[in-house]
Amino acid sequence: MIKTTEAARAYARANTQRFLDELFEMLRIPSVGADPEHAADMRRNAEWLAAHLAGLGLNQARVVETSGRPLVYGEWLGAGPDKRTVLIYGHYDVMPAAMEDGWKTPPFEPTIKDGIIYARGATDDKGQFFIQIKALESYLKAGGAAPVNVKFLLEGEEEASSPSLVPWVREHKDLLQADVCVISDSSMAAVETPAITHSLRGMTYLEAEVRGPREDLHSGLWGGATHNPALALVEILGKLYNADGTIAIPGFYDDVAPLTEAERAMLAKVPMTEENFMAATGVPAVWGDANYTVRERISARPTLDINGLWSGYSGPGPKTIIPARAGVKISARLVGNQDSHKIYDLIRKAILEAAPPTVNVEVRLLTTGKPALIPFDLPEMQAAARAFERGWGYTPVFTRGGGSIPIVAELADLMKAPVVMMGYGLDTDGLHAPNEHYRIDMFERGIQTAIVYLDELAQLPA
């Protein structure tokens, strides 16, 4: 077994440039899931992936239709029924990206500078799930077989909280059945401290619109007796927060499981100083609930963020209107036992109760996702730690992720199997931001680690 693994590792080292060329092909497809104008690009990306998996010799490699964006499936079961089966999940949809957001290079034309790939999707998640595909390829091409069975499930709606994937997974439980699920869609603080994420925050994402006059009004003719919808929105949003940065919505914190001392100690292993936070983000000072450390606030505590705000005129120069409408996108990151639908109801209620009678307010749920927590003493989790030591070169920490991968809680519940989040990105890769990037050396280390992990899983007692 060791011999095969070493052959696969050598194959991967020898083929890095071709792997990158292939990844770049995919990064050039602007698979922006949220934008209906990119529907054809989403399909093109799915077809590219299905063809790629088929080309590596996987069976059942195909594009799978859903009520939303297509899925991609493919499997290699050559290890035989007495071997473990690994289900590998990834997502090919990416966040919106445009030069005017502040990109220095075209977001869909991958550009290498100083060993770093700049492209939308480079780290989230195309670059990361491609690592898993290339790990399997390395086994198959170098030795003709992998030590375990592997199934791939790649979706196109992760950034929209996987509305089509969840029902499809429930319906295809038998096809997907596996002993362990692996996801590479998370990140670490530094190359020297790789991280296995054992917890993710859930999500409630909504949109609210305040409507006043039928149309924009001349502020000179109507100003003074018209409740400006932008001001009404400001007043409503102001009531959702306390002055100390905590959330003022009644009941919001009710179901948050308190952090244990052991958990706080684990989180403290990867400290985030205020200085580091300020250097990484560029903010002039940190903010938030002073009862928790910065690391705790960004991973183990719930949040409520304004993701977008719009009203009236934002072009150059003055325009003296009272806007007819004002809108906001709001999302909460959830932890512990918070239920995303219950939280939506609480936020909605707080907004409507704060709305004055001088305007009309509408609230719409956009997406939800469950929080997830996987015990880190499971054998499959410990095997992942050994794989990092052997393949990456550093001992990993188990950490809580602040982000949300909606399918994680679903897979864990459905399969009764551990979901192992071996993230190969850096926290500072700029995911969801302009100039998203990914280090080539991390791509290489990732493939090495993913190869070793399949070997580690094969060696676990049955």
Add this chain to the structure above:
Amino acid sequence: MIKTTEAARAYARANTQRFLDELFEMLRIPSVGADPEHAADMRRNAEWLAAHLAGLGLNQARVVETSGRPLVYGEWLGAGPDKRTVLIYGHYDVMPAAMEDGWKTPPFEPTIKDGIIYARGATDDKGQFFIQIKALESYLKAGGAAPVNVKFLLEGEEEASSPSLVPWVREHKDLLQADVCVISDSSMAAVETPAITHSLRGMTYLEAEVRGPREDLHSGLWGGATHNPALALVEILGKLYNADGTIAIPGFYDDVAPLTEAERAMLAKVPMTEENFMAATGVPAVWGDANYTVRERISARPTLDINGLWSGYSGPGPKTIIPARAGVKISARLVGNQDSHKIYDLIRKAILEAAPPTVNVEVRLLTTGKPALIPFDLPEMQAAARAFERGWGYTPVFTRGGGSIPIVAELADLMKAPVVMMGYGLDTDGLHAPNEHYRIDMFERGIQTAIVYLDELAQLPA
């Protein structure tokens, strides 16, 4: 004199359709002053106007360069030096307009429906100042002369508070010297109650930007310890207002001249009921300082309005970012003795003092304009009232306008001459809003009234 005036009135009645065709030519020019992309259209409009005035036989008809948008000047001094001279001001710049704002017809392709012209600029101000040009034309074509001398000054920066016009007017005081200034850029509540505006609100228009992280951040990775710039902006704006709709900025009301009982009685002559306000605007309820009537709030009291608000993502679906920036456009309408620069300093100070140390805030002044108040017992004002009776068919009221025409206070100060604001629009014409419109019958009545006013001015004792 009456005979000439009647001939001019008959000429105007006979030429309405051609006058409209000419107006439509000008309405098709998208002279959006605020947008640098329309700079060529601004020039085209100015050249069109200069050529039009020259074609009517005016002297010195020309485009005048300034540090900003060009002015248009033209004069007819054929009445002779012993006759009065009238300076007529108008503006050819219009507010931005785009179909996606809610226009039902293209804003720069004038469309007639049920006797109403729909086009940007139809009432504000192309349709209105064109009335004055056509009134002079009617005298010149029907009888070869007008009863008074007439000078036209048409600018392209009114919507930007006339930054270039004011210094130019000061430098060209002799050229512009007149006994009375006439402006048609205001409106009335109903055709049956024409209005002569004797007061205008001033203006302070500014922009503020809140900056947090260098770039948009992933809300899962950084949320909880980053002060969201959109939230910080919400907090800052919330501190500028009291819960009762009054303005909380220290010193804001200090220089507001109290309304006298006589002024309140005059304002009450054109009452605005809550029902009328709601019907005209579509708001579910009126708002504002309960110590004043609705009519007083929208014309004789100062305001502070949010004209635009922007931050983060406003496209379809979710995007889980913490925006790097949040911005706002704010304008105050000023009355009585409020000084627009002093008010800017007060607003700026209030914003900066409300800004938390977790973000950076920048405030920029965009434009200012002085408030104006003209006594309505002056002979030239009373002559305007008689002109409405004879030309429009209804007795006018003297009213306070809620809007701002920056040059009014300047002309009154400089010329030591009354500025007579004979507005030919309706309050509900949708100026600055989508589907701006103007009634053809008001265009016709306006020309009749403008013709008669020149006659009334000629009859005033020297």
